[in-house]
Amino acid sequence: MSEKPRIAITMGDGAGVGPEIIMRSLADQSLYESCAPFVVGDAKILKRANEVVKTNLTVRSIQSVEEAAFEYGTVDCIDLDLLPADLPFGEISAVAGDGSFRFLEKAIALANNGEIEGICTAPLNKEALHKGGHIFPGHTEILAELTGTKDFAMMLSSPTLRVIHVTTHVGLLDAVKLINPERTYKVIKLADETLKRAGIKAPKIAVCGINPHAGENGLFGYGEEEEKIVPAVEKAQEEGIDVVGPLPADTLFFRANRGDFDIVVAMYHDQGHGPIKVLGLEAGVNITVGLPIIRTSVDHGTAFDIAGKGIASEQSLIEAMRQAIDLAPKRG
Structure with missing residues (x-):
């Protein structure tokens, strides 16, 4: 098992740009030099995103952190297999909203169990989240609820x-x-x-x-x-x-x-x-403070208008990953 901090990246809304910016970010080899990243989401949607952004990465479906290899070139994905393969790009749907909640729920459980050192979240869509039956204002409030945290706040960093x-x-x-x-x-x-x-x-x-x-x-x-x-x-x-x-x-x-x-x-x-x-949207990072776990996020939304076009920038997610690495407790 890697001694670098293990960072779970939640896929967010599968109809948005989250899967695309995840694949582009994990094409940056420097991230693997300082952390052990993997995705919690849906492997087939990541594979589709990989075809859109045209990286040389492969996606590997796993079921536990122990199965992850944390090797550059292969994106390990704890595959909850919740989304249809033909999920439309850029459309609000209950299934995608429910999926975004379930991906985060799984990552929080891993953190609560001590299996990871941090969570980095790709964007979810609040309307889809609600349609999926999860009435929360956003990521921050879900994290607080599922970790039993009362005193927390949203910090944005550039x-x-x-x-x-x-x-x-x-x-x-x-x-x-x-x-x-x-x-x-x-x-x-x-x-x-x-x-x-x-x-x-x-x-x-x-x-x-x-x-x-x-x-x-x-x-x-x-x-x-x-x-x-x-x-x-x-x-x-x-x-x-x-x-x-x-x-x-x-x-x-x-x-x-x-x-x-x-x-x-x-x-x-x-x-x-x-x-x-x-x-600049690419420079901002969202950090939830007061939690018992480290959580960072991109500071932008699902960008439904450009989802599936392969033009979304990964820079905010890369910066969010670096912030998570800096804040995460060290292992070894």
Whole structure:
């Protein structure tokens, strides 16, 4: 058995670009030099994707981690065999949505059993997931549910900017209701702990406001910053965490991107996702923090509009794999 960290790549929605970017990523031999990768998914769909992207790889169906060879040139796939061979590209379907859940469920079970050191997820489609009978907002919430994790957060990472979210997959009005001092403090704490584990000894953390100009002393909004954010920042500061805020989001992301801060705490989905994605979809990586297992992901969707065309970029998945390797516990 390899002493390198074993990373399970979940195939995501088989009708999207996930299988294609997986095959392209595993054509990068350097990944095999630093980890032991394999796929949890459907072998026949990977074979079809391989024909689309035209690599020289072969796909091998296996049923357990012990069967994996982790050898460059052969993609080992724990084959759940859930999808039809003629699954249409780029279409929402219940069977593909159920499959994306089952692939992740299997990988989480492997992690919970100590058989792997990390999970890297290809994208799923939320509508298909729901049609398949799994009513979750996305990967993050499934991971939390199946690992019994209560305090978790979504962190997005790019080469020049990191963002962690207080709320994610809820509407804006609901997000404002959900933000409270306890949750904001927990996310600040998760940010500090995560970056310290990653080797940053004293992370500099900045917290976004909710309203324009962070409320500007009550000029905008109804005192949300004073009620929901300030107590959390003060509590974290009292514990020695290097955190400031709330600060206006319209200038904070510029400052963080130039290096003033190591991470930004965003209050809601689009506040945090927008700046990362402006920097480039290929550069962003999604990391779920607070889990007992390592999980990274591409920071893009299933891209149904280009699925099956062989043009999807694998760069975000390669970067997600590298992040998983860096964060995974070492073996040997």
